Amino acid sequence: MAEGESDNITKIVVISSDSVLPVDAAMKIYQSNTDIVIKETCFGTMVTGPRDAVNRVVKEVVDLDRNHIFVKERGFLPGDERRCRSSRGGGPRPGFHYLRHEVQMLPTIGKALDAYDRKAPLKEAKQKKKLDVDKLEDLIESQL
Amino acid sequence: MVKVIIYPTNSLILSDLVERFGHQPVAMMEKIKEKISTVSVDSPPLNITAEEPKMGLKYAAVEVPAGVRGRMSIVGPMIEEAQAGIIVNESPMAFGCMGCARTNELTKYLIRQRDIPVLEVDYPRGDNEEEAKEFVYRIAEFLKSLPKDEEEDKA
Numbered sequence: 372m373a374e375g376e377s378d379n380i381t382k383i384v385v386i387s388s389d390s391v392l393p394v395d396a397a398m399k400i401y402q403s404n405t406d407i408v409i410k411e412t413c414f415g416t417m418v419t420g421p422r423d424a425v426n427r428v429v430k431e432v433v434d435l436d437r438n439h440i441f442v443k444e445r446g447f448l449p450g451d452e453r454r455c456r457s458s459r460g461g462g463p464r465p466g467f468h469y470l471r472h473e474v475q476m477l478p479t480i481g482k483a484l485d486a487y488d489r490k491a492p493l494k495e496a497k498q499k500k501k502l503d504v505d506k507l508e509d510l511i512e513s514q515l
Numbered sequence: 516m517v518k519v520i521i522y523p524t525n526s527l528i529l530s531d532l533v534e535r536f537g538h539q540p541v542a543m544m545e546k547i548k549e550k551i552s553t554v555s556v557d558s559p560p561l562n563i564t565a566e567e568p569k570m571g572l573k574y575a576a577v578e579v580p581a582g583v584r585g586r587m588s589i590v591g592p593m594i595e596e597a598q599a600g601i602i603v604n605e606s607p608m609a610f611g612c613m614g615c616a617r618t619n620e621l622t623k624y625l626i627r628q629r630d631i632p633v634l635e636v637d638y639p640r641g642d643n644e645e646e647a648k649e650f651v652y653r654i655a656e657f658l659k660s661l662p663k664d665e666e667e668d669k670a
Contacts, residue, residue, distance in 0.1 A: 443531060446545070469608045483639075493649060
């Protein structure tokens, strides 16, 4: 990598909002007057550029719907040969499965953040317990 | 602001929550970025050099597979750097590309061994809202209990 890129960062902005679409976030980023590069993806956008500019733009996007837009840094630039599917012969890129797994959880996490902001009282969550040995024995015997 | 190591080390949710509540996540992504933007490491598709398994000897013995030691050469310094930690147990996807089961066990063990505040929670299952609320509530309260200003930790 070139030395000048050392303070460039990439952030993944994942949108799980009912009111903000990935295209809204992309438009917001396009409107910002900075030299950043964005890539629209199925779950949101990837923003690359100088650290300050990226942080500022990402904050603007997150402020659209604070509790339902999630951000993390990414190691590789979008299109990096070592990750890009076009040069690896297709298939999901490394890390995609984990991201997809977490994206499925985001609606409930967003609601939980809303509840936390409202200071809603916490109900006791029903913990799933392992089946009692005695109960299992009863079940087996009842089948006979 | 405190440096909080997260486990799973590449989690979007944890990284976001730590940053949201005013702290700095110590996550795999930024360490990988440091690695791959170093001029000497530019050999697709590898991210590490042959030196890494040697560096990993600090955390795992020589008979441990090189993959564990290679991963620990990145994760180990992250654990040393951290001033607090969040471990999410029962994470079904923390296996595969991101690491192997033994690396994950060693990572959790080393985080617990450090004398730092550590929170352990479980991932909410599916769309269970009560579990998600408890997950967010516990993490938020833990992060709020950590000191906000960088005070003494310059040494």
